[in-house]
Amino acid sequence: MTVAWGVAAVATGLLALLIGAQMKARRFFDRPTLARNRLFDPLLALIAWALILGGFALLARGSHRGAAAGVTALALLWGYHRFIRSVRFQGWLLKRDYGALRRSQAGRPEKEILFELVSRRNPRWGDELIEQMVLDYPTIDELSRMIAKMERGFRGFR
Secondary structure, three states, rough: HHHHHHHHHHHHHHHHHHHHHHHHHHOHHHOHHHHEEEHHHHHHHHHHHHHHHHHHHHHHHHHHHHHHHHHHHHHHHHHHHHHHOOHHHHHHHHHHHHHHHHHHHOOOOHHHHHHHHHHHOOOOHHHHHHHHHHHHHHOOOHHHHHHHHHHHHHHEEO
């Protein structure tokens, strides 16, 4: 029975983390009233991690192998997520798309190709921002680094 409660606690904690990420992705006024409170995000994260750690403790009480397998699976998924969102991998994806677009539209100027590439990848950004990015970062290497940072969110841009 403790194993079932442990799995339920871990699943509930992961669901709380998912809800927290979904709320953070929304604009402030698109959030529900409860989520607009400045303590909502930290409290939800605290509750989620308490559920996850408590769930793994219950799992370890019932089955050491089950707890080890759960922790290993969670660590592998976290590593996969970090790799996929890394600046290097996102840059590689953007360069691959750039090469394909350049081959299919050989006569177009490079700035137009870069503009189309960024607008395809992030259609909500707006033409002025994309034009300024293409002017500020004229090579695919510089542009891909900046796009990956902006998509991940870094200090000064959220």
